[in-house]
Amino acid sequence: MPGRILIIDRIATAEGDEGDLLTAAGYEVRRSADEVSARADLHDFVPDLLLLRDDGALACVLKQVTALRARPGAAGLPLIHAGRLEASEARIALLRAGVDEVARRPLGAALLQARIRNLLRARDTAAELSLRQATHRALGFAEAPAGFVPAPGIALIGPEAAPPWATGLPGRPRHRPQAHRSGGEGPSVDLFVIDAAALRAAGEPPEAVFRIVSDLRSRSATRRAALLVRLPDGAREAALLLDLGADDLVPASAGPEEVAHRARRLIALKAQADQLRAAERFGLEAAAIDELTGLWNRRYALNHLTRMVEVAQRGRRPLAVLLLDIDHFKVVNDRHGHAAGDQVLALLAERLRDGLRPADLVARIGGEEFLVAMPDTRLEAARRAAERLRRSVRDASFELSETPGRHRVTVSVGVATGPGPGLSEAEARSLMRNADKALYAAKAAGRNRVTVALSVA
Structure with a gap:
């Protein structure tokens, strides 16, 4: 939904x-x-x-x-x-x-929906980062030490080096006639302000701005920077720019005060996200990350699942839990050795990460058992996601460095949805039990299949 x-x-x-x-x-x-x-x-x-x-x-x-x-x-x-x-x-x-x-009313359907998607993405990202920070505190992880906070880095992309509308921007914005091309060009950039209105006036087609936004979002050095686009009033490409990854749009009729306000808000949101990501990285590797796969470990996953249940109950939203188990994994270890088995686990973890959304929790909770928790996901959508993951493992064979040739691996998946009316910790355990029963049923029915728990909320 x-x-x-x-x-x-x-x-x-x-x-x-x-x-x-x-x-x-x-x-x-x-x-x-x-x-x-x-x-x-x-x-x-x-x-x-x-x-x-x-x-x-x-x-x-x-x-x-x-x-x-x-x-x-x-x-x-x-x-x-x-x-x-x-x-x-x-x-x-x-x-x-x-x-x-x-x-301004009346709003066009495309722009209204794009703006809503944009705002909900920003809200979901902040909520997920805050939720993870709460999990870290509950697990007793130390906060990342506060360091020196430098002035924000701002880059202006457009034909003018110092346009009048940019006079209120904080710091000393740097001018870039074209999109940022690499992470090694001077100090990092927190905010790119793209002057699409001036580029259009200079004869550039609308596609030029699409390329700039896509380029910035595709590069590791700039994908986390905030993007503010200055557009001609009523520009028809506004909706597409938001969906391509622009964080905010400002009309060309806006004065320096409004541009500066939107810029400061984006910089503050990015700083908050950076701080939360730093806290997530700090001290987690040994305490919460599974060393072999790079996924969250059981301790972290169960604590975080409890908080996901709390959020789902508070918002009356669905939550799905998937348990995946590698079929006949003991045969892999016995036939090819434990090094090959470890590589299968690591490769499977990559496929799970690639096939899930950023807000989904994926963890290794046992030897060959994995947990996936999907917020705001109803039963049918969870079943489809489980089938997609199962097929992606079955259809793409594993190439192991320790053993020549390609090897087929399959997984069985149990699915349960909730939450119900119980307390969050009890409900998290109930979801895990239901998913585990469904997983057992999938294995009993012949493996390499998805089974849904019969008792779902």
């Missing part, structure tokens, strides 16, 4: 109704007439994103935004304002008040 959206609809007319567009796109949509009635909906509905439809004066809209952000269930949710306010001064006031995006 794409997600839940709560629309606070203060507009009497149904003109340009975004709710119909979102429902058609698969989102679960609920409406509230105002921020007061939204209080009950925030508790009962648990949305992923808020959409405020309000054509009122700026002062009235700011009042609604402030009231929304004061609600406990809405403080950290992505918030889009859809109305008639388009002046740069109004946009910057709304952004400062806590709005994540200011959109």
Whole structure:
């Protein structure tokens, strides 16, 4: 399911109704007439994103935004304002008040959905990193030591070295006429600001900006940098740029203040993500990583699964657990030696990582047994994912350095879904038991198959 959206609809007319567009796109949509009635909906509905439809004066809209952000269930949710306010001064006031995006109605379906996907990706990434940090604290891992925080590195990509709209950017932005090409060119870059409007005015086609964004996202030296694109007002390529990996868009009509605000927000989000990743790396290798496969080990996985259950229960979202076991693994060790068996485990771990989403948990929890936990995944989607993993192992033979030729390996998979009404730790154990029973049934039925637990929530 794409997600839940709560629309606070203060507009009497149904003109340009975004709710119909979102429902058609698969989102679960609920409406509230105002921020007061939204209080009950925030508790009962648990949305992923808020959409405020309000054509009122700026002062009235700011009042609604402030009231929304004061609600406990809405403080950290992505918030889009859809109305008639388009002046740069109004946009910057709304952004400062806590709005994540200011959109002029009526919104096109493609751009609205791309912006929502963009905001939900950012939210999911931050939530997953925070969840992992909580798991690390629960396991007693030390925090990474705080170091010197340098000034943010900003690079401007466009025909001008010092355009007027960039005067409010922090630090001393460096000018790059073209996309960054390697990680060895001077200090690291935290934020790229791509002046698509100026490139277009200079005669560059829209495809040039697509190439720049794709290039930056594809290179290891720049893929974690934030990307802010300055676009001509009403540019039709906005939706595609967001889906290609741009973190935010700013219209060419925006003044230096709005550009600087969006830039500072992206830099802060990147700094937070960098800090959490550093904490994740610090001290984990020996305590939580399986040395042979590079996956999480059993200790880490069971603690993290408990927290995944807590999040699923709080948001009333589904969670799937898969247990995978290599078929006849003892025969591999006996016939080819333990070194070959270790290589099979390492290669299987690579295939599991390649076949799963970043937010999925994958761990080695026993000799030849692996755990996969998939948030926001219902039973049928979990079964399809398990079948895809099983086929990827079966159809691609393993080439082992210790033994000539290629070798076939298969896995059996047990699937269980939840969570149920139990406490998170008990529910995590219940999911594991159900998946284990399904795995046993798959092996009893002849191996190299997927079996779903009969008792699913």
